[in-house]
Amino acid sequence: MTAYENLLLDRDADGILTITFNRVTALNALNKVTLEELARAVGEATADPAVRALLLTGAGPKAFVAGADIAEFSLLDDSTAQTFARRGQYVLSLLENCPKPTLAAVNGFALGGGCELAMACHLRVAAENARFGQPEVNLGIIPGYGGTQRLTQLVGKGRALELMLTADMVNAADALRYGLVNHVVAPEQLIEFSKTLLKKILTKAPLAVRHVIDSVNAVADEKRDGYAAEAENFAYCCASEDFVEGPKAFLEKRPAHFTGK
Numbered sequence: 317m318t319a320y321e322n323l324l325l326d327r328d329a330d331g332i333l334t335i336t337f338n339r340v341t342a343l344n345a346l347n348k349v350t351l352e353e354l355a356r357a358v359g360e361a362t363a364d365p366a367v368r369a370l371l372l373t374g375a376g377p378k379a380f381v382a383g384a385d386i387a388e389f390s391l392l393d394d395s396t397a398q399t400f401a402r403r404g405q406y407v408l409s410l411l412e413n414c415p416k417p418t419l420a421a422v423n424g425f426a427l428g429g430g431c432e433l434a435m436a437c438h439l440r441v442a443a444e445n446a447r448f449g450q451p452e453v454n455l456g457i458i459p460g461y462g463g464t465q466r467l468t469q470l471v472g473k474g475r476a477l478e479l480m481l482t483a484d485m486v487n488a489a490d491a492l493r494y495g496l497v498n499h500v501v502a503p504e505q506l507i508e509f510s511k512t513l514l515k516k517i518l519t520k521a522p523l524a525v526r527h528v529i530d531s532v533n534a535v536a537d538e539k540r541d542g543y544a545a546e547a548e549n550f551a552y553c554c555a556s557e558d559f560v561e562g563p564k565a566f567l568e569k570r571p572a573h574f575t576g577k
């Protein structure tokens with residue numbers, strides 16, 4: 317794998333690739349270099365059969381990602397801002413559309429683009445010290461990396477509007493209550509718990525996992541009919557070798573050995 321300036325990559329024996337945002341002095345803020353490195357890392361991981369799942373987290377004790385880099389984006393004007401937002405939306409969509417499970421292990425501040433990044437992952441596990449928020453209105457802008465859309469999908473319109481209009485941060489317990497995260501755990505258990513969750517998914521039929529992700533993503537895709545996508549994906553899975561193995565293993569009362577074919 318090629319070297320990265322602001323990301324640390326580590327693949328374990330189970331095929332879980334941990335991508336760690338590593339700009340601790342800026343609370344891991346997403347500058348252009350980091351965003352492009354993320355695009356490259358997710359692209360390579362998606363294509364690499366040795367990678368089976370992606371886990372994203374932040375370096376240091378304080379932050380997952382404290383937002384897009386304010387120093388950089390304060391230079392935007394109306395001719396460059398749309399490209400900036402569209403690029404960020406695209407890079408985060410790589411995580412949402414990744415056929416392998418993606419999980420944000422949120423170890424501190426997940427603000428602005430950091431919250432948007434976590435929301436683009438399929439699952440979110442928060443450490444008890446995590447803080448979430450979309451504070452863009454404090455700066456005179458709005459979320460631009462999909463936050464207005466994904467936050468509304470995850471927590472509902474009323475809570476999403478309150479969070480984005482007040483710029484308030486929510487703690488991990490409230491994020492769990494809102495449905496913004498799947499689990500809250502002690503900081504020292506964050507990575508192990510997150511990996512256990514991913515490993516459970518990795519015991520399931522990979523084609524089925526991929527097609528659940530695709531079908532659920534169809535909900536928010538106005539160009540697709542979600543029910544049609546579900547039926548197509550269902551049929552695709554029915555034609556797989558794993559759908560021979562799954563029922564056979566059940567009837568033989570043994571664990572299934574899926575091959576992803």
Ligand code: COA
Pocket residue numbers: 341342343345382383384385386387425427428429451452455
């Ligand atoms: N972009 C660029 N730099 C950032 C940053 C961001 N989004 N968030 C934090 N930093 C930098 C700070 O400028 C500071 O740098 P310095 O040490 O060179 O001065 C460093 O990270 C540490 O941050 P600091 O503010 O001193 O830490 P804190 O513990 O007092 O506060 C936060 C933590 C997260 C509450 C605060 O940093 C903050 O509000 N950050 C901006 C969050 C934001 O608005 N994000 C959305 C952008 S759209």
